[in-house]
Amino acid sequence: MTTALLSLSGVHTHVGRYHILHGVDLVVPAGGVTMLLGRNGAGKTSTLRTIMGLWRASAGRVTLSGEDVTQRPTPAIARSGLAYVPENMSIFADLTVRENLVLAARSGEIDAERLRWVFGLFPALEKFFQLAAGALSGGQKQMLAIARAIIEPRTLYLVDEPTKGLAPAIVANMISAFRELKASGATILLVEQNFAAAKALGDTVAVMDDGRIVHAGAMGELAEDVDLQHRLLGLSLDRHQ
Amino acid sequence: MTDLKQIDWVPLGLIIGMALLALPLVGDPAAWLTLTAAGLAMGMMIFVMSSGLTLVFGLMDVINFGHGVFISIGAYVALLVFVPLAAWGAADSLVLNLSLVGLAILVATAATGALGYAFERVVIRPVYGQHLKQILITTGGLIVAEQLIHALWGANPIPLRLPETLRGSFLIGDAAVERFRVFAIVLGLAVFAAMYIGLNRTRIGLLIRAGVENREMVEALGYDIRKIFIGVFVAGSALAGLGGVLWALYRQILVASMGMEMMVLIFIAIIIGGLGSVGGCFAGSILLALLANYTGFLMPKLAPVSNILLMLAILVWRPQGLYPVAKR
Known part of the structure; x- marks a missing residue:
């Protein structure tokens, strides 16, 4: 049986007076x-933000490696081993590419070998x-993120949606980078709208709708089951018709 | 470190352009030099007083109308050094005079830094993210602090004598440039250089710059932005205290409202510069002070509104200020 690295059980999130997540149960092996x-607005980004503590869960539990991190502040959650790439990339535009990476290296120095590996994945960086990150193209900013x-x-x-709005060649570059990251033994929770990218990368899958997980299983099963895909992707439309 | 090629030189060109344009308008090179030196000194003092406030706003969106407190307190705390050591100031010795000013600055910045720490915890912290309450409570803090100054030092203005070495003027041709103004320019440049190096070449500086841009992402990288903010608030308060010492030496008379009186200029400088930008604050302060001096000489009736006109012109040209900070 695969060990759960991250699990959410019955997580609810409110943003102001809006109830965004309605009891999310999710396991990331x-x-x-x-x-x-x-679909858009299903609660994927809200789920990631809740995991990171950027939005506080109003009920339920988030555990990482068995430890309850639900009420921890965001910096403590990040320091417990999470890395986050937000949907809008949130690179520091006034800082150079180097400075962006220096800040992300919490140990203080960038490991030279790791940097070479990153440059291998994204040569443009x-x-x-030494260029200000704000001067990069959209694809290069995503690479930096x-x-x-x-x-x-x-x-x-x-x-969160790393391929959104990118040219096909850059999407291919992203998929290849994530494959290499995956091959290094990493665990990744990836929000994606691009089903082809999801099929290419995913081992397991969870589908959200209306702030809940409505399907969880192996990515291969979903990729092969067109009816299931249709049912899940059309779920909201059916419900709201 | 930002490459020099990546620096936007246009606002700095604007400062030089304004000074050069003023030369034929003023006509007399000696008068122009005196006006320019006075403007640069005033600009440096505004910069020292306002640079902390721009970072405080940029980092946490905190509108601190009470910033003037630290200017006044800095000036009054400096009296604790200037009065008992008046003999050092009266001595015809550069070393003693500068030691006196240095000691006054040290004590004033330590006191205003410590006060800033308390102010952040007691006044600012309960109103994070609530701008209207920030304005009300920090204005309240300013009023309370002014009354405390009255209670401790009395309500009457207190004269302050400049140390001997800083009195008088340097004569450059027919132009007279006051020695204190040269001192203020040198000190202001030193503060700017220290801030520039600190923000660009240290890790904490990187964190501050990143936090000004997107504090949520800094937290998501694992850094506690509130701790950084407290540090910036303390440093900003200490800088305001340093500005208060300079301002007191310039005016040579202390009143409790001397900090509050500077707040309009300070807000204009940080808005012109681009909220959160130290470089912008530097350029904005100098532009503001130079223009005030030139218009005061050429068109005295326009002088009182020159600041507002400058702000309008710059915001029409660059709505986010001279050096806009890329916000998320």
Whole structure:
């Protein structure tokens, strides 16, 4: 049986007076890629933000390696081994590429070998290492956001829609980078709208709708079952018709 | 470290352009030099007083109307050194004079830094994220602090004599440049250089710059932004205290409201510069002070509104200020 690295049980999140998550139950096994799929507004980003403590869970439990992190502040959650790539990338535009990576390396210094590995995944970053990050193209900014997350090994990587709005060649670059990260034994929880990318990377999958997990299982099963895909992807539409 | 090629030189060009444009308008090179030196000194003092406030706003969106407290307190605490050691100031010795000013600055910045720590915990912390309450409570803090100054030092203005070496002027041709103004320019440049190096070459500086841009992401990287903010608030308060000492030496008379009186100029400087930008605050302060001096000489009737006109012109040109900070 695979060990659960991260688990959410009955997690509710309110943002202001809005009830966003309605009892999320999610298990992310150690090692491999868990895809979090669902339509826009299903609660995927809210789930990642709740895990990171950026939005506080109003009920339920979030455990990481068996430890309850539900009420911990965001810096403590990050220091317990989580790396987060938000949907809007949130790179520091006024800082150089190098400075962005230096900040992400909590140990103080960037490990030279790790940096070479990152440059191997994203060669553009080496070329623009001393350039202000705000001057990068959209794809390069996404590369930097991911590089910042992986510049040091972490227990779990939370990545929110890394291929959104990118050109096909850059999407292919991203998929290849995540494959290599996965091959290194990393655990990744990946939110994705691009089903082809999800099929290429995912080991397990959870599908969200209306702030809940409505399906969880092996990615391969979902990839092969067109009816299931149709049912899950069309779920909300059916319900709201 | 930001490459020099990546620095936006246009605002700095604007300062030089304004000074050069003023030269033929003023006509007399000696008068122009005196006005320019006075403007630069005033600009440096505004910068020293406001640089902490711009970082405080940029980092935590805290609007601190009570910032002037630290200017006044800095000036009054400096009296605790200037009065008993008046003989050092009266002596015709550069070493003794500068030691006196240095000691006064040390005591004033230590006191205002410590007061800043208490102010952050007691006044600011309960109102994080609530701008209206921040304005009300920090204005209240300012009023209370002014009354405390009255209670401790009395309500009457207190004269302060400049140390001997800083009195008088340097004569450059026909131009007279006051010695204290040269001192203020040198000190202001030293503060700017220290802040520039600190923000660009140290890890804590990187964190502050990143936090000004996107504090949520800094937290997601594992850093406690509130601890960084307390440090910045303390440093900003200490800088305001240093500004208060300079301002007191410039005015040579102390009143409890001397900090509050500077707040309009300080807010204009940080808005012109771009909220959260130390470089912008530096350029904005100098532009503000130079323009005030030139218009005061050329068109005295326009001088009282020159600050507002400058702010309007710059915000029309660059709505986010001279050096906008990329916010998330």
